[in-house]
Amino acid sequence: xxxxxxxxxxxxxxxxxxxxxxxxxxxxxxxxxxxxxxxxxxxxxxxxxxxxxxxxxxxxxxxxxxxxxxxxxxxxxxxxxxxxxxxxxxxxxxxxxxxxxxxxxxxxxxxxxxxxxxxxxxxxxxxxxxxxxxxxxxxxxxxxxxxxxxxxxxxxxxxxxxxxxxxxxxxxxxxxxxxxxxxxxxxxxxxxxxxxxxxxxxxxxxxxxxxxxxxxxxxxxxxxxxxxxxxxxxxxxxxxxxxxxxxxxxxxxxxxxxxxxxxxxxxxxxxxxxxxxxxxxxxxxxxxxxxxxxxxxxxxxxxxxxxxxxxxxxx
Amino acid sequence: xxxxxxxxxxxxxxxxxxxxxxxxxxxxxxxxxxxxxxxxxxxxxxxxxxxxxxxxxxxxxxxxxxxxxxxxxxxxxxxxxxxxxxxxxxxxxxxxxxxxxxxxxxxxxxxxxxxxxxxxxxxxxxxxxxxxxxxxxxxxxxxxxxxxxxxxxxxxxxxxxxxxxxxxxxxxxxxxxxxxxxxxxxxxxxxxxxxxxxxxxxxxxxxxxxxxxxxxxxxxxxxxxxxxxxxxxxxxxxxxxxxxxxxxxxxxxxxxxxxxxxxxxxxxxxxxxxxx
Numbered sequence: 001x002x003x004x005x006x007x008x009x010x011x012x013x014x015x016x017x018x019x020x021x022x023x024x025x026x027x028x029x030x031x032x033x034x035x036x037x038x039x040x041x042x043x044x045x046x047x048x049x050x051x052x053x054x055x056x057x058x059x060x061x062x063x064x065x066x067x068x069x070x071x072x073x074x075x076x077x078x079x080x081x082x083x084x085x086x087x088x089x090x091x092x093x094x095x096x097x098x099x100x101x102x103x104x105x106x107x108x109x110x111x112x113x114x115x116x117x118x119x120x121x122x123x124x125x126x127x128x129x130x131x132x133x134x135x136x137x138x139x140x141x142x143x144x145x146x147x148x149x150x151x152x153x154x155x156x157x158x159x160x161x162x163x164x165x166x167x168x169x170x171x172x173x174x175x176x177x178x179x180x181x182x183x184x185x186x187x188x189x190x191x192x193x194x195x196x197x198x199x200x201x202x203x204x205x206x207x208x209x210x211x212x213x214x215x216x217x218x219x220x221x222x223x224x225x226x227x228x229x230x231x232x233x234x235x236x237x238x239x240x241x242x243x244x245x246x247x248x249x250x251x252x253x254x255x256x257x258x259x260x261x262x263x264x265x266x267x268x269x270x271x272x273x274x275x276x277x278x279x280x281x282x283x284x285x286x287x288x289x290x291x292x293x294x295x296x297x298x299x300x301x302x303x304x305x306x307x308x309x310x311x312x313x314x315x
Numbered sequence: 316x317x318x319x320x321x322x323x324x325x326x327x328x329x330x331x332x333x334x335x336x337x338x339x340x341x342x343x344x345x346x347x348x349x350x351x352x353x354x355x356x357x358x359x360x361x362x363x364x365x366x367x368x369x370x371x372x373x374x375x376x377x378x379x380x381x382x383x384x385x386x387x388x389x390x391x392x393x394x395x396x397x398x399x400x401x402x403x404x405x406x407x408x409x410x411x412x413x414x415x416x417x418x419x420x421x422x423x424x425x426x427x428x429x430x431x432x433x434x435x436x437x438x439x440x441x442x443x444x445x446x447x448x449x450x451x452x453x454x455x456x457x458x459x460x461x462x463x464x465x466x467x468x469x470x471x472x473x474x475x476x477x478x479x480x481x482x483x484x485x486x487x488x489x490x491x492x493x494x495x496x497x498x499x500x501x502x503x504x505x506x507x508x509x510x511x512x513x514x515x516x517x518x519x520x521x522x523x524x525x526x527x528x529x530x531x532x533x534x535x536x537x538x539x540x541x542x543x544x545x546x547x548x549x550x551x552x553x554x555x556x557x558x559x560x561x562x563x564x565x566x567x568x569x570x571x572x573x574x575x576x577x578x579x580x581x582x583x584x585x586x587x588x589x590x591x
Binding site for chain 1: 428442524527566
């Protein structure tokens with residue numbers, strides 16, 4: 001187990017380094033000198049140099065990369081080119097919207113997908129199964145930002161149950177904050193819940209056809225007992241994998257959904273930064289999201305090994 | 316052939332896909348109204364006889380805009396799938412041919428790396444540096460497709476390399492590259508077609524999302540995602556503006572997914588035998 005863990009940890013570190021190099025090259029080296037862009041065409045060489053010094057742009061590419069990466073490790077993301085405030089502060093505020101939104105959506109998606117998938121699998125071939133599978137076809141095909149707009153039309157504009165957008169802020173209380181995130185989270189969760197339902201169903205059906213289930217039935221367990229006691233736990237591995245992958249789609253998808261609801265999250269920050277050409281903010285947000293994706297998938301890999309001892313031995 | 320028409324996914328899938336492909340093709344030569352001409356007198360009309368899907372805030376015909384938008388969606392998604400296949404399939408074949416070797420390791424690690432960047436993030440990075448355009452949307456979605464096809468091809472090819480007919484080909488003196496192209500590729504083609512349909516539908520969704528947030532096709536190119544973005548502020552008094560482009564995306568994606576499911580059932584002989 002320790003060997004497996006160390007091996008995975010090494011590959012985690014390598015992935016993070018590789019990803020940071022790609023992001024650094026794409027957003028700091030390719031676009032050219034931000035100091036020249038900020039000061040315009042007629043800037044004096046000494047002012048340019050002073051600004052470069054202030055922004056930490058002097059030195060070779062390797063030195064700049066190391067100082068940027070070193071900063072990331074200590075939580076120092078640099079200074080925003082346009083606002084001249086630390087990027088970490090800007091991201092910190094926004095993270096308190098985006099992260100709860102993604103987790104809220106993941107929770108909803110799991111709460112929908114588990115019962116729906118189990119229900120469909122336990123009534124395979126029935127109208128329930130057909131109905132659930134048909135619903136998931138629609139759920140996968142619907143663009144979530146469009147679904148979000150329709151929900152705004154129905155639940156905010158017509159029924160007035162929710163506000164059409166904006167964020168109440170956590171200062172207004174936990175429930176008020178969650179209420180502003182509810183429609184966005186539903187929109188974000190819908191396609192993921194559909195995918196997860198299908199994975200849950202097919203994984204459960206696969207497991208139900210295994211020999212040990214037949215043995216369990218032969219011992220006298222009913223189909224339902226065999227499913228709850230033996231099949232479910234074994235069916236969870238593919239479900240976990242997909243949940244790990246979905247986390248990255250939820251974080252990235254949040255960028256679009258935040259736009260529908262005018263939520264002050266990382267997504268809005270990225271688009272503002274793009275239009276202001278504040279590349280260091282874009283760079284930091286992208287790095288943060290990629291970091292989250294890589295770490296979550298690492299955690300899922302470890303979770304497997306805990307759930308399924310066979311995986312540990314095979315490697 | 317009759318099998319095709321008994322499959323409950325294939326038939327609706329091919330019908331929906333054909334309808335939207337036809338709409339895109341017809342729009343090249345004819346649309347009900349020119350979408351580049353503004354007609355303020357006719358603005359924000361709900362669906363009526365002259366404009367079956369109504370008009371937008373500039374008096375442009377929604378049906379015509381959806382037909383032209385289909386072109387953008389299909390072109391972007393199709394090219395993005397093409398990029399994914401052209402780069403991904405040879406990488407997957409090469410990785411499988413040298414399983415466990417350095418090449419395999421490098422290709423798979425690069426795949427893992429790309430998987431950490433959802434296509435939206437790639438688009439954000441490209442746009443931040445080069446600006447927004449349909450081309451950048453294609454590149455972003457295309458790059459994300461590469462590891463999808465590389466993994467699929469490698470996985471399928473690995474099981475084929477153990478087959479006896481491959482051994483026979485090796486005994487006959489064929490090299491790894493030649494075996495990959497002559498024997499492995501034709502046998503993974505079915506899988507690639509099915510996955511291609513699915514990535515195509517994902518590409519349409521991704522293009523719509525990117526144009527919706529302004530990272531995709533720019534005006535005056537018509538695009539479903541941007542039609543939705545434009546409609547958002549008018550949704551309370553002109554909901555038809557938001558309804559029809561969204562339905563177009565939904566039905567196209569649904570059609571492609573059903574087509575993919577249907578093709579998988581039909582192309583997989585094991586499933587077919589079980590069915591009949």
